[in-house]
Amino acid sequence: MMNFSETDFLIILSTFIILIVVLMMIAIYGVFIKKKSELLLTQKIKETTFEQELANSQVEIKEQTLNYVGQELHDDLGQKLSVARLMTNKIALAGEAEKEAIAREINLLIGECIQDIRNLSKVFITEQVAHFGFIESLEREIFRIKRLRLMEVNYKIIDHDVQIHSTHALILFRIVQECINNVIKHSKSHCLELIVKDEEAQVKIEINDRGIGFDTNIDEDGSGLKNMASRAKIINADFQIKSSENKGTNVLITYNK
Incomplete structure (x- = not known):
């Protein structure tokens, strides 16, 4: 042992x-x-x-x-x-x-x-947003709508010197452009309101129309809204939409700097 x-x-x-x-x-x-x-x-x-x-x-x-x-x-x-x-x-x-x-x-x-x-x-110009900047690109889009007499546009911006990274600005501009195009094509509204607020930590973009609206719960083209929301998420932004039938639509995009 x-x-x-x-x-x-x-x-x-x-x-x-x-x-x-x-x-x-x-x-x-x-x-x-x-x-x-x-x-x-x-x-x-x-x-x-x-x-x-x-x-x-x-x-x-x-x-x-x-x-x-x-x-x-x-x-x-x-x-x-x-x-x-x-x-x-x-x-x-x-x-x-x-x-x-x-x-x-x-x-x-x-x-x-x-x-x-x-x-x-x-x-x-290939890089329109990078060349002109986010705000000027928005203003050019508004000028296009007014020039073609597509609808009345009320535009308000608190500060023209909005600082957004150029690549983020391009995607953000495309989201806003798509919202505007949806208003022109589907809302049957005669007026569009665009408000840009440059705050210390955020840029808030609000798009309103006085059109026919829709029920967001049964939106037939929900893929378009989801696409805009997913794009917003990629650039650290929040996409919210409120609408009801015959009461118009409100879109709020909040970009976190």
Whole structure:
């Protein structure tokens, strides 16, 4: 029978304790590595999602720009040039005094067309929001609506010097643009109200209409609202919408700086 001295027992016990501690450290390290990998994967997914939404927003803004340019060329420039052409045809049959008046009118029309073309050229800037800034891009969108006489727009901004990261501003602008387009297409409202409040920690954007409204619980196009809400979440913003039938719609976007 083997006899263990007290020293042997202590050595065995110490070895066992050290082994347990080492195993625990290995287990803790394994959990740490796993958590770190999960965090890195989550961060990578967030970055990928953000880049995808940024790319989608850029594409959608370009499509919106092309639609706008098409409308302007057809409805405004096309009409002005047609009138100028008709007036040119009249010159041959007009008297000297009348010719001078027609020439002045043609000159004014051509001047307006040149200015319109210059205005249109600005919307082709690839990074519109990055170039002009968030607020000016909003104002250009409002100018477009007023120019095309789509509806009356009441616009109020507390501070023009709103500081928003350019990539966040692009996605935020696209959310606002999509809200405005929904009002134009679906609300049957004659008036749109846009309010921008720049606060210390937040930027609040409110969009109101006086249209037919809808029940948000049974919205048939709920995917559009979910898309805007998910985009808002990506840039650390909150998207809230309130609406009821025949009472209009209120959208509040709160961007956390």
